[in-house]
Amino acid sequence: MPRFCANLSLLFNEHAFPDRFQAAARAGFSAVEYQFPYAWDKHEVAARASDAGMEVVMFNLPAGNREQGEIGIACLADRTNEFHAGVARGIEYASAANCKRLNLLAGIAPPPSQQAEAMTRATLIANLRYAAEELDKAGMTLLVEAINTRTIPGFYICHSGQALDLVDEAGVMNAKLQYDMFHMQIMEGDLSVRLQNLLPRIGHIQVADVPDRHEPGTGEINFPWLFDHLDRIGYDGWIGAEYIPRAGTLQGLGWARSYLQRAAVEGRAA
Numbered sequence: 001m002p003r004f005c006a007n008l009s010l011l012f013n014e015h016a017f018p019d020r021f022q023a024a025a026r027a028g029f030s031a032v033e034y035q036f037p038y039a040w041d042k043h044e045v046a047a048r049a050s051d052a053g054m055e056v057v058m059f060n061l062p063a064g065n066r067e068q069g070e071i072g073i074a075c076l077a078d079r080t081n082e083f084h085a086g087v088a089r090g091i092e093y094a095s096a097a098n099c100k101r102l103n104l105l106a107g108i109a110p111p112p113s114q115q116a117e118a119m120t121r122a123t124l125i126a127n128l129r130y131a132a133e134e135l136d137k138a139g140m141t142l143l144v145e146a147i148n149t150r151t152i153p154g155f156y157i158c159h160s161g162q163a164l165d166l167v168d169e170a171g172v173m174n175a176k177l178q179y180d181m182f183h184m185q186i187m188e189g190d191l192s193v194r195l196q197n198l199l200p201r202i203g204h205i206q207v208a209d210v211p212d213r214h215e216p217g218t219g220e221i222n223f224p225w226l227f228d229h230l231d232r233i234g235y236d237g238w239i240g241a242e243y244i245p246r247a248g249t250l251q252g253l254g255w256a257r258s259y260l261q262r263a264a265v266e267g268r269a270a
Contacts, residue, residue, distance in 0.1 A: 204237060208241075
């Protein structure tokens with residue numbers, strides 16, 4: 001049965017971030033993810049998760065200045081030192097919360113030129129290798145995410161194959177794909193076949209419906225079929241609910257209610 005974790009950066013935003021852990025627990029979740037926890041003390045975040053009985057599944061490495069629209073710096077040659085410092089900070093937050101996965105966001109590529117493109121790729125590969133090696137020392141797995149260029153124009157990694165090519169070129173073993181169905185439906189489609197073919201290299205999955213990034217059932221993707229498909233092909237990882245609720249969080253959880261109730265029953269039986 002699919003296992004769902006709530007993304008606390010987008011869900012339960014009727015509450016302050018530290019209070020969202022308990023809100024997610026009351027709604028039936030036993031695990032969470034979030035995007036950027038760095039505005040809060042790492043020990044407070046870890047304590048809130050522990051008090052709510054929540055497993056922290058994953059979150060993003062620091063990604064630059066979000067107020068200025070930055071969504072990753074791993075491909076930027078002049079930000080390497082900042083990226084390295086961000087890896088260390090991400091590991092500190094993950095260690096505090098006993099989280100075993102951190103996601104790398106490549107960022108928006110600089111204006112194209114032959115020299116710039118070569119440097120951008122080389123920088124990203126070197127930073128990917130650095131992050132994977134540092135996370136490996138900490139007993140963690142690096143995730144690499146492709147993001148659609150309609151939502152984030154110019155984002156450097158925008159296809160699943162591209163992400164995996166970069167991982168292969170970096171030559172690291174503990175880096176896996178974060179497969180976000182919202183982004184990949186826009187960029188690639190053919191979700192069921194791609195999920196099956198990429199399964200051995202997928203470390204995490206996220207969901208939101210297309211076109212508006214709301215909850216499953218509000219757009220074009222047949223999520224019930226895909227959730228059953230993930231069971232059939234043997235995916236046993238977490239699925240992150242990373243969407244913008246169309247109304248309120250609780251009002252939009254109808255798609256997940258039967259899964260959460262079943263998980264609760266099975267958990268009590270165990």
